[in-house]
Amino acid sequence: MSPRRPARTTRALAILATAAMxxxxxxxxxxxxxxxxxxxxxxxxxxxxxPVHGTFAYRGFQLDTNPEIRGAVHGVRRxxxxxxxxxxxxxxxxxxxxxxxxxxxxxxxxxxxxxxxAVDVALIDPVGLIAxxxxxxxxxxxxxxxxxxxxxxGALRVGWAVFPELPPxxxxxxxxxxxxxxxxxxxxxxxxxxxxxxxxxxxxGDGWPQTPSGxxxxxxxxxxxxxxxxxxxxxxxxTAAVEETTExxxxxxxxxxxxxxxxxxxxxEAQQVLATVAADxxxxxxxxxxxxxxxxxxxxxxxxxxxxxQRAAAxxxxxxxxxxxxxxxxxxxxxxxxxxxxxxxxxxxxxxRRVTVVxxxxxxx
Amino acid sequence: MTSRRLTSHRRSRAVVAALALSxxxxxxxxxxxxxxxxxxxxxxxxxxxxxxxxxxxxxVLEGDIGTSTxxxxxxxxxxxxxxxIPAEVEVTEVAADEVSTLVRFTLxxxxxxxxxxxxxxxxxxxxxxxxxxxxxxxxxxxxxxLLPFVGVSQADPDKTLCSCAGSPPRMSQVxxxxxxxxxxxxxxxxxxxxxxxGFPAIEGLPVARR
Numbered sequence: 001m002s003p004r005r006p007a008r009t010t011r012a013l014a015i016l017a018t019a020a021m022x023x024x025x026x027x028x029x030x031x032x033x034x035x036x037x038x039x040x041x042x043x044x045x046x047x048x049x050x051p052v053h054g055t056f057a058y059r060g061f062q063l064d065t066n067p068e069i070r071g072a073v074h075g076v077r078r079x080x081x082x083x084x085x086x087x088x089x090x091x092x093x094x095x096x097x098x099x100x101x102x103x104x105x106x107x108x109x110x111x112x113x114x115x116x117x118a119v120d121v122a123l124i125d126p127v128g129l130i131a132x133x134x135x136x137x138x139x140x141x142x143x144x145x146x147x148x149x150x151x152x153x154g155a156l157r158v159g160w161a162v163f164p165e166l167p168p169x170x171x172x173x174x175x176x177x178x179x180x181x182x183x184x185x186x187x188x189x190x191x192x193x194x195x196x197x198x199x200x201x202x203x204x205g206d207g208w209p210q211t212p213s214g215x216x217x218x219x220x221x222x223x224x225x226x227x228x229x230x231x232x233x234x235x236x237x238x239t240a241a242v243e244e245t246t247e248x249x250x251x252x253x254x255x256x257x258x259x260x261x262x263x264x265x266x267x268x269e270a271q272q273v274l275a276t277v278a279a280d281x282x283x284x285x286x287x288x289x290x291x292x293x294x295x296x297x298x299x300x301x302x303x304x305x306x307x308x309x310q311r312a313a314a315x316x317x318x319x320x321x322x323x324x325x326x327x328x329x330x331x332x333x334x335x336x337x338x339x340x341x342x343x344x345x346x347x348x349x350x351x352x353r354r355v356t357v358v359x360x361x362x363x364x365x
Numbered sequence: 366m367t368s369r370r371l372t373s374h375r376r377s378r379a380v381v382a383a384l385a386l387s388x389x390x391x392x393x394x395x396x397x398x399x400x401x402x403x404x405x406x407x408x409x410x411x412x413x414x415x416x417x418x419x420x421x422x423x424x425v426l427e428g429d430i431g432t433s434t435x436x437x438x439x440x441x442x443x444x445x446x447x448x449x450i451p452a453e454v455e456v457t458e459v460a461a462d463e464v465s466t467l468v469r470f471t472l473x474x475x476x477x478x479x480x481x482x483x484x485x486x487x488x489x490x491x492x493x494x495x496x497x498x499x500x501x502x503x504x505x506x507x508x509x510x511l512l513p514f515v516g517v518s519q520a521d522p523d524k525t526l527c528s529c530a531g532s533p534p535r536m537s538q539v540x541x542x543x544x545x546x547x548x549x550x551x552x553x554x555x556x557x558x559x560x561x562x563g564f565p566a567i568e569g570l571p572v573a574r575r
Contacts (some may be wrong), residue, residue, distance in 0.1 A: 004382040036416075038424045040575070043416040050421065055430035057542045062533040064541040070426050124514060124528055126464045126548060131516045131526055156422050174465050174546050179531040181460070181498055182469070182544035184575070186463035188528055205418040227516035228524055232511045236503055340490065 005151075040185070040320060041298040042074075045205045048195070049328050053271045054175060054183035060104025065111065067095035069105055073175050075193055076123065076186045078212030082222075083200040085121060085175065086193055087206045089149065100150040106178050112224070118149060124174040124229065131227035131245045132163040132277060135218035140214055148201040156204040158197075164222030167181040180209050236277035238275055248360050251277055255311060255353040262299075266318065272316060278322035281347055283358055285323060289359040291316045295351035296336055301335060309333030315355050327359065374443055402554070424575050431458035432470050432542055438572060439565030440475065442453040443486035449563065450482065451475045452536065459502075460573045465528075466511070466547040468502060468559060472533065473540035487562055488532060500545055503566070504556040507551040514546070 014056045042051040054073040060066040071089030102116060109117040113136050121143075123132040134143045143161035151157040166173070166188060175183040197207030234241035238259030241252045258270040266274075281289060294314075312331035320329045341348035393399060424430075436456045443447035450475075458469040472507065474480065484492035487499045501512050518524035529545035559567040 005396060036420055036428075037422055037432070038428060039414070039422075043421060044414050045421060051418075056544075057430060058530075059541060062531045062541060063432050063535060064533065064537050064539040065479075065535075068542070070423050070430065073431075088425070090422065090426055122526055124465075124516075125548070126514060126528075126546075129514075131514075133526075152423065154426065156425060172462070172464050174528060176526070176528060176546075180527060180529055180544075181542075182366075182467055182530070182546040184460055184467035184546060187463055193499055203418070204421065224520040226519045227524075228519055229514045229516040231514060233548060234511035236505065236510055238510075248500050284464055320555060 009086045041274065045150065048205060048207075051193075051204065052116065052184040056177045056181045056183050058177065058181040059180050060101065061107075066104055067097055067100070068134070069178075071177070073183050073186055073188060074158070074208075075179075076175065077189045077191060078166065079162070079192050079211055080219075081212075081217035083123065083132070083166050083188070084192060084211045085123065085161050085163065086158060086208060087121075087160075087175075087177070088158045090151060090156040091153050092152045095153065097153065099152050101151040102146040105150055108148045112136050112138075113143075114145045117141040117148050118159050118161060118178075121180040122176040122227075123163050123166075124176060125166070125170050126174060126229070126231070127166065128170060128211075129229040129231060129244075131229050132166070133225040134163055135159040135217065135220035135222055135225050135226070137221070140212075140216070140219075141218065144201055144209070148199075157201045158204055158209055159201060160209045160211060162217060162220075164175065164225055169317050176300055183363075185248075237270070240277075244330055244361075246361075248358065249280070251357045253315070253355045253357065254350075255355055256350055258315070259311060260308065260357060263271065264307060264314050266314050269320065270315075273310040274318045275322060278319045280284065281319065282322065282324040283328060284361045285327045286325060287360045288363045289319065289323065289327050289329045289357065291319065291334045292342075292356045293331075294352060294354050294356070295336050296352040297336045297339070297343040298349065305333055305335035307333075308335050311355055316356065319357065337350070378392050422541065423472075432471070433457060433459065437567050437569075439564050440569050441561065443482060445483040445486065446529075450480050450486075452563075453498045454561060454564060454567070455540070456567055456570055458573070459557055459559075459570045460575050461550045461554070462575050464549050466502065466550050466557075466572075467498075467544065468547065469544045470559070471540040471542055472536055474536045474538050477538060479535055479537045482533055484532050486532070487560065491525075494525050494527065495532045497529050497532055497543060497545065498527045500529060501560040501564055502547050504550050504559060505556075505558065506553050509551075511547040511550075514548070 051074050052072045053094050059068050069091055070167045071116040074086040107120050109119045109294050113119045118269055119134045144159035149157050149159045171188055172185045185344045194206045194210045196210050228245055231244045239254050239257045243250045291312045293312035295304040295308050312333055316329050316331040339352045341351040343349055438455050440453050442451050453473050453475055455471045460467040484495055487497035501510050503510050513529035516526045523554050530543040533541045555572055556569050
């Protein structure tokens with residue numbers, strides 16, 4: 001939800017931003033004037049409740065010389081056999097076109113989807129670490145026909161897409177609109193929106209599109225529309241970067257911090273970092289923990305291979321005693337064989353000097 | 366949000382936070398007493414809830430929907446190997462939700478050359494995904510750097526997605542709206558920094574709570 005802010009709040013923001021930017025070395029500018037501000041949650045239009053849970057703006061093909069498409073998300077709602085996303089989109093007048101081009105609004109859809117369907121949308125569950133794309137069966141794509149959505153400038157038309165059923169515990173998802181445009185958190189609610197319009201893409205305020213029945217959705221394969229998500233975080237110094245899915249954690253440790261140059265002797269900083277990793281392994285680790293050492297390309301292959309093995313063994317030596325009995329450990333040296341960046345630059349070499357710790361985790365992340 | 370789902374989520378955040386704390390302690394870095402700014406207000410706006418369709422359409426199509434109020438401007442360069450392409454970024458929204466953080470910004474050229482852009486400028490390692498997955502926010506209070514979520518199809522490992530915008534193939538002085546969603550911020554966080562490869566860190570961005 002991105003409500004327009006009243007003048008007082010805008011001024012407060014500008015003051016905060018100015019102060020912050022003066023401290024931070026960047027510049028801040030005041031906001032333009034507003035007309036009627038979009039309130040959080042939605043509005044009533046002629047007695048009909050129009051929920052507004054978020055807004056978005058993008059340009060077709062990510063080209064800023066194309067007209068700007070804008071819209072709002074009106075709901076993510078559980079229906080029989082799936083989850084429906086309602087949104088509206090349109091284009092302001094005065095951008096050099098009377099109507100939206102369908103290809104500005106959505107990229108062309110392709111197999112397994114029908115042509116000209118509005119399927120470049122996604123729902124993201126950032127807690128369960130699963131993303132969802134629209135469902136389809138061999139003959140039907142359960143999403144708006146883009147050619148119907150592409151209306152006249154100045155108007156908002158309502159589109160929809162059906163996704164797999166969300167697990168019962170999911171109460172909030174992120175919505176991603178075409179070309180990766182982020183909307184932010186949207187609550188998951190129950191039941192299709194009413195009243196239902198007879199139009200496939202009604203103008204906003206004229207009712208909501210008819211959604212498919214559970215029987216119609218029964219032929220779709222939801223499992224093919226799921227994406228496994230990775231949450232990516234690190235400490236500010238970049239000493240430890242963590243990539244986490246529901247099943248696995250991969251910690252990449254900066255060897256420049258863990259070890260002196262060319263050495264496999266752990267630093268004092270390393271002991272503290274590894275104690276934290278070990279605590280997490282003990283809390284939720286399962287199966288085998290694989291510790292792998294990597295080097296840059298400086299030096300001979302044999303030296304780098306030996307150094308990477310020694311460094312991995314040194315890390316294992318600290319982790320294993322502190323990680324509990326529920327896991328087993330393996331260490332391996334990869335030498336310079338698996339770079340993650342170019343060895344032609346100092347920055348790339350620094351990134352390549354690393355130790356990774358990969359372990360499985362139990363339960364929902 | 367159920368407590369069961371959040372418990373593990375918080376635990377994983379705690380791992381990184383603890384790692385961050387370890388690193389900070391090791392560096393003995395901070396005796397800076399600088400105060401934290403107050404949280405940004407997001408006020409209720411209208412007394413009347415009755416709108417016309419035209420008003421609603423105007424608000425969405427022409428109003429500030431997180432795209433106009435410039436919180437900060439910074440100039441830098443998009444990097445393309447030895448070549449660099451001067452550019453400007455305007456940050457227009459940092460909105461913290463319960464389970465994610467939304468950031469919107471505009472990328473524009475500083476001249477009328479309308480340069481073509483490499484796929485790598487905000488995506489060094491996986492440019493063929495054609496997105497801006499290298500953008501990051503820093504929650505200094507929590508000691509964390511956060512990146513957008515990335516995903517891989519369970520049915521086809523060649524299909525990926527990112528909770529971030531696609532990579533623009535060109536840019537002009539008009540400006541391209543870009544956005545990304547990141548993991549949730551600490552509830553006490555009131556400002557963040559935005560890190561874009563090739564640009565100075567944009568610090569002190571006020572966080573709006575929704």
